[in-house]
């Protein structure tokens with residue numbers, strides 16, 4: 001069934017985006033290595049400020065989600081949210097220094113406590129909004145690869161996300177949102193934004209990969225709770241959300257030390273997801289060249305080869321945004337996420 005609504009993603013600089021007084025914005029994320037300026041005058045929609053540098057001439061870039069007329073906006077706990085029809089966008093940030101948390105969570109450490117607080121607030125905001133389905137979650141974790149308390153911080157995050165989800169009666173496998181988890185600047189807050197819908201998406205796994213929620217214990221005590229992709233709607237209006245995707249086959253990293261080969265393997269994974277998504281949603285317009293991509297590059301010196309591989313496969317796509325970010329495994333040089341589909345139109349300079 002068609003929801004009769006559109007969802008549109010745009011990548012733009014703050015000046016291109018003309019956020020002040022602009023209509024139809026559901027929510028946005030601003031990416032910058034230094035100080036943020038987008039939305040300085042305040043916005044009436046949620047704006048996530050993510051502390052990751054942009055790999056282009058622009059100092060700051062915006063990811064803007066438009067969904068027609070906003071019907072409500074406000075905050076619930078730490079979550080700033082806006083609704084438009086069936087969609088809900090939310091954003092929240094938690095400083096680890098404010099993370100005192102429940103006594104039982106002390107063993108999680110400051111990042112674990114921040115994650116616990118964040119996810120409890122996220123689920124409470126969803127519950128207050130009548131429990132729309134989580135479709136896509138973006139997680140930005142300061143110092144993601146650093147080990148503290150005897151455990152890498154990404155793994156601490158996974159444990160806390162998993163346990164907070166269980167504590168809130170939420171799934172940790174199967175019907176879990178598409179997601180990504182990337183590094184952010186040291187000392188920045190744990191920053192999360194998300195999209196939810198009154199419609200339940202299809203949850204897509206990649207036949208080439210072990211589901212992340214079934215990763216063996218070698219990747220951490222609690223497996224990451226995300227689907228490889230989700231699709232909202234059916235036929236020509238289906239909108240696809242591809243999770244952060246990397247050069248992983250089965251559960252193992254392939255092509256360590258070779259960013260070009262990692263990019264090609266990642267694209268094979270995305271194509272496998274496209275095939276699954278097209279089959280499940282009966283949308284044959286879902287093709288590599290019609291998606292918009294956000295590309296996380298660990299080491300900026302790899303940008304030229306990663307860009308060459310990606311753009312030879314997808315052209316300009318429907319938009320490309322390159323960011324410098326640490327990735328959740330030390331041996332991964334690149335991770336790519338994507339959005340596409342018929343209910344979605346690109347409307348930016350890309």
Ligand code: 3EB
Pocket residue numbers: 139179180181212224225226243244245246248328
């Ligand atoms: C991977 O495939 C790469 O923890 O939410 C990708 C997407 C990754 C989401 C998450 C992690 C997450 O395992 C890492």
